[in-house]
Amino acid sequence: MTELVAYLISGIALGSSFALIGSGFVVVHRVTRVVNFAQGSVAIVGGMTSATLLDGLLPHGLGEIAAVLLCGVVGLVIGLLAIGRRGTPPLISLIVTLGASMLVSAAIIWLWGQDPVAPPGLGGSVTILGAEVERQRLLVVVATGVAFAALALFFSRSYLGKGLTASASNPFAARMVGIDVRKMGLLAFGLAGILGGLAGVLIAPSNPLSFYSDLPLVLSGFAAAVFGGLTSPLRTLFGGLCLGVAGQLTAGYLNGSYQTEMALLLMLVIMIIRSRAFVQEEVK
Amino acid sequence: MLRIDDLVVRYGSAVAVDGISFEVGAGEMVALVGPNGAGKSTLINAISGLVPLHSGTVACEGRIAQVPEGRQMFADMSVEDNLLLGGWSIRNRDVGEVYDLLPDLARMRKRKAGRLSGGQQQMVAVGRALMARPDLLAIDELSLGLAPLVVAELAEHLRILSRERGTAVLLVEQEVALAFDVCPRALVLEAGRIIAAGPSVELAQSETVRKAYFGDLAVAETMTGATAPATTEVST
Ligand SMILES: Nc1ncnc2c1ncn2[C@@H]1O[C@H](COP(=O)(O)OP(=O)(O)OP(=O)(O)O)[C@@H](O)[C@H]1O
Ligand SMILES: [Mg+2]
Secondary structure, eight states: OHHHHHHHHHHHHHHHHHHHHHHHHHHHHHHHOOOOTTHHHHHHHHHHHHHHHHTTTSOTTHHHHHHHHHHHHHHHHHHHHHHOSTTOOHHHHHHHHHHHHHHHHHHHHHHHOSSOBOOOOSOOEEEETTEEEEHHHHHHHHHHHHHHHHHHHHHHHSHHHHHHHHHHHOHHHHHHTTOOHHHHHHHHHHHHHHHHHHHHHHHTTTSOBOGGGHHHHHHHHHHHHHHTTTTOHHHHHHHHHHHHHHHHHHHHHTOGGGHHHHHHHHHHHHHHHHHHHHHHHHHO | OEEEEEEEEEETTEEEEEEEEEEEOTTOEEEEEOSTTSSHHHHHHHHTTSSOOSEEEEEESSOEEEEOTTOOOOTTSBHHHHHHHHTGGGTOOOOHHHHHHOHHHHHTTTSBGGGSOHHHHHHHHHHHHHTTOOSEEEEEOSSTTOOHHHHHHHHHHHHHIIIIIOOEEEEEOSOHHHHHHHOSEEEEEETTEEEEEEEHHHHHHOHHHHHHTTTOHHHHHHHHHHTOOSOOOOOO
C-alpha cells in the first residue's frame, strides 16, 4: 500500500512534466499545424540551466524562473527557424524542429557533457498515507496545476490569448480581422518553450536529466498531446498523468527500462482507439 | 477614399481580376455584381490585402473591414469573442455599440458562433466587421441564406451607416435587384473585367447587364422579376 502510494505520487509528478511538454505540442500545433519535436530538448535545457544558475549564481526561485524564461527564448528561436519563412508547409517545419532538436542536443553535450544533471530541488520529504514523498514531487504537481489554470485563463480571457485561439480556429478570418497569424505562431512557439522549460526545471531534481532524456520526454509528451487530439490542453493533462502513473507502476512492479516502451505502447493504443475521432475532427 | 488602378490578381497562371480600375468616395455605396467566377470575391480580398496583387494599385484612406464569403466564423468561440476579435486592428473592445445596432447579437452573445444558423452567423459577420469601425465596409454576399426581413433590416443598417457615419460600402450581391436598390451606383464584373458601370437605375435597364447574366438562370429570373421587363431565354 505504501509502495503503491509512492508510485502513484511519483507517477503523477512525472506525468505532470509529460503534460507540460505535451501542452507545448498542443499550443504550437493548434496555431501553426506544426508538430514541434524540439519540445523534449528544450525541457532538458531548462533543467540543465537551472542547475547551473542555482549553483551559486542565483537564489532558488529566481534561478528556476530565469531558466524557464531562457527556454521561452529558445522556443522562439526554434519557431523562427521553423515558421519564420512565410508559407513554409507544416511538414517541412516539422523536419526543421527535428533538426533544431538535434542542434539543441549538441549544445547540451557541449555545455554540460553527457552525464545526468540534477539541480537542487526543494529538499526534504513529507509522509502521505505512510509513504515518504519528496517535497519536490509535490511542488511539481502544484506548479503544473497552476500552469494549466494560467494557460486556460490566458486562452479564454486575455485578448492576446483570444487572438491565439482565433488564429488556430480560422487562420483566414484571423488575417482578415488584422491578426498577424505568423506572429501568433511564433508566440505559440515561445509559450511552448516556457512550458517545456517548466517541465524540465520541475522534474530534473527528482529525475536527473541528460541529453539521453530527450527521446523519452518527447515521446511521452507527444503521447500525452495525442491523447488530447493535439488540440485540447486539458485532455493532454489527463493523458500525461495516465502515462506518468502507468510508467511508474511499470517501473516499480515490473522493470524500469520498460517505461518508454510503455509510453509508446499507450500512444499506439490511443491512436488506434481515437483515430475515428481524429478523422471526424479533421473533417470539421 | 478607395482608388483602384489597373488591378490584376492571379492565382498561379489563371487571371481572376484582369485590369480593373474604379473609385469609391467616402460614404458612397457601390454594388458589385456579376456571374459566378467573375472575380468579385477575389477583388474584395485583394482590396482587403488578403490576396497578393499581381500588378496595379489599391489605395485606401482609412480602414477596411470585410464581411467575407462563407461567413468565416471563429466557430468554437462565442459570438462576443468573435465581435471582440473584429476590433483587433484598432484594439476596440467595446461591443456595446454593435449590440445597439444589432440587438439580436446581444441575445446570443454567449453562444458558440459555429452552432448558430447561417443567417445568425451572417449577422455576427456583419457585427464583427463593424467592430473595426471601418471607413469602407466590403460585403461579399449579404443576402445569402438570410430571411428577406433580415436582409431588409441589414440593408437599412447599411444605409444608416453610410449616411450618418460616412461609411462607404462595397456590396457584392447575387440578388441584383437588392444590390441595385441599396446602392445608387453599380459595377458589373465578368471574367475579371468591368463590363458595365454607372447609376444602378440605368444599369438595371441595360442590355449589357442582361447579357452578362445570359444563361445564369437564378440571376436572370431575379432581374426579370424585379427590374427588367425583357423576355428571358433559358439556355440550359
Ligand atoms: N484560391 C483560388 N485558387 C485558384 N483559383 C481561384 C481561387 N479562388 C478563386 N479562383 C478563381 O478565380 C476566379 C474568380 O473567383 P472568385 O471567387 O473571385 O469569383 P466570384 O465572382 O466571387 O464568384 P462567386 O459569385 O461564385 O462567388 C474563378 O475563376 C475561380 O476559379
Ligand atoms: Mg464570390
